[in-house]
Amino acid sequence: MKRSRFSEEQIIGILKEQEAGQATADVCRRHGISSATFYKWKAKYGGLEVSEAKRLKALEDENARLKKLLAEAMLDNAVLKEISSKKW
Template sequence: MRKSRFSEEQIISILAEQERGMSTSEVCRRHGMSSATFYKWKAKFGGMDVSDARRLKTLETENARLKKLLADSMLDNSILKDLLGKS
């Protein structure tokens, strides 16, 4: 997946501009992004502050690491079951 050119802090400040009264189309034009991207960000980061976004990023990273560990463990378990079944 492509990395965003905006950091979480920048995204939150862009959303705050719209919340302060600037129109959505003006915010999108000013920052060079589509309205679909704006609304996707609003769904994910709406109502957050910078510390919440950092915490979310940390939790997402930890969740991905734990999912990988679980997948590796399940693969090892499956291999051991196959070996024991064929003996």
């Protein structure tokens, strides 16, 4: 997945500019983003503070790591079941 050129802190700052009363089109033009990108960010980060965004990122990373561990454990379990079901 392509990395954003903006960090979570910068994204939240951009959203706060628009919440402060500036027009969405002006904010998008100034930062060189499309309005679709802006609204996608607003759906994901709207109402968050910087500390909350960092915590969200940490939780997403931990969730991905745990999903990977679960998939590996399920694969190991399936291999063991297959081995034990065969007659020697």
